[in-house]
Amino acid sequence: AIAFINRIAEKAEAADHHPDLENHYGRVRVGLHTWSENAVTDKDIALAREIETVARAG
Numbered sequence: 001a002i003a004f005i006n007r008i009a010e011k012a013e014a015a016d017h018h019p020d021l022e023n024h025y026g027r028v029r030v031g032l033h034t035w036s037e038n039a040v041t042d043k044d045i046a047l048a049r050e051i052e053t054v055a056r057a058g
Contacts, residue, residue, distance in 0.1 A: 001026045004054070011050040017043050019051075 001023045008030065012018045020031035030051055032044040 001028050004028055007054045008051055011054060012047065015043070015047050015050070017047050019047065 005021055005023060005028060008019065008021065008028075017034075020029075020033075022029040022031075030048075032040065032048055034041040034044055
């Protein structure tokens with residue numbers, strides 16, 4: 001789980017957009033929200049797609 005979180009962190013840093021990440025017994029929860037807009041924005045969706053790619057790559 002930590003390796004997965006680290007890969008997410010690399011994508012988040014590159015996008016300058018940082019998700020909420022929780023690790024519970026090997027399960028990772030990812031939350032995306034743009035606080036300045038108080039909504040889910042295109043930036044959140046783009047990062048979610050990047051995270052999906054990371055997850056599928058294993």
